[in-house]
Amino acid sequence: DAGVIQSPRHEVTEMGQEVTLRCKPISGHDYLFWYRQTMMRGLELLIYFNNNVPIDDSGMPEDRFSAKMPNASFSTLKIQPSEPRDSAVYFCASSGTISGNTIYFGEGSWLTVV
Amino acid sequence: AQSVTQPDIHITVSEGASLELRCNYSYGATPYLFWYVQSPGQGLQLLLKYFSGDTLVQGIKGFEAEFKRSQSSFNLRKPSVHWSDAAEYYCAVAYMGRRALTFGSGTRLQVQP
Numbered sequence: 001d002a003g004v005i006q007s008p009r010h011e012v013t014e015m016g017q018e019v020t021l022r023c024k025p026i027s028g029h030d031y032l033f034w035y036r037q038t039m040m041r042g043l044e045l046l047i048y049f050n051n052n053v054p055i056d057d058s059g060m061p062e063d064r065f066s067a068k069m070p071n072a073s074f075s076t077l078k079i080q081p082s083e084p085r086d087s088a089v090y091f092c093a094s095s096g097t098i099s100g101n102t103i104y105f106g107e108g109s110w111l112t113v114v
Numbered sequence: 115a116q117s118v119t120q121p122d123i124h125i126t127v128s129e130g131a132s133l134e135l136r137c138n139y140s141y142g143a144t145p146y147l148f149w150y151v152q153s154p155g156q157g158l159q160l161l162l163k164y165f166s167g168d169t170l171v172q173g174i175k176g177f178e179a180e181f182k183r184s185q186s187s188f189n190l191r192k193p194s195v196h197w198s199d200a201a202e203y204y205c206a207v208a209y210m211g212r213r214a215l216t217f218g219s220g221t222r223l224q225v226q227p
């Protein structure tokens with residue numbers, strides 16, 4: 001079975017550019033999560049969706065960050081404009097009753113903003 | 115607010131020795147508890163989880179964990195560590211009504227030959 005699929009796996013971009021990270025959750029899962037991992041702050045929840053609706057976006061750092069889930073099989077996390085302090089690993093994860101409510105993580109998108 | 119504490123930032127054990135990684139959580143409600151492992155450059159892999167029932171849970175790779183409500187703990191154990199177990203280990207908690215995980219700061223395990 002395919003797991004959570006994220007793209008791109010690695011991205012290097014210049015400060016001020018727009019960055020879009022993509023995620024395809026596991027089929028049948030109704031929860032989708034975006035996490036950010038940094039050395040300083042560890043794993044932080046940015047936002048999560050249930051049935052494509054944002055439930056909690058209190059972890060989104062600021063207005064430069066936005067996330068959407070237009071359908072059950074696709075989500076994006078956008079940073080515009082990007083800054084060097086946004087450099088981190090961004091993980092997408094999903095869960096659902098079909099998998100016992102366990103949260104499964106993608107391999108992450110490694111973002112470097114120079 | 116819910117929180118998870120992993121008091122050990124870094125642990126070194128010899129191959130073949132036993133291992134215990136500590137995890138404490140804080141919240142009044144019954145938690146859902148998880149242990150994940152992350153190898154360098156990789157995503158997070160679920161080792162085991164506790165939702166209810168038997169407080170001693172078995173996971174993959176020979177790991178087990180025990181939920182102790184009186185101590186608000188969910189410590190991870192392995193009787194004999196292998197060199198391939200070297201990685202970062204994260205304890206996480208969720209609650210009924212809030213599916214998102216709150217993670218501890220992680221424990222880095224180093225295995226000596």
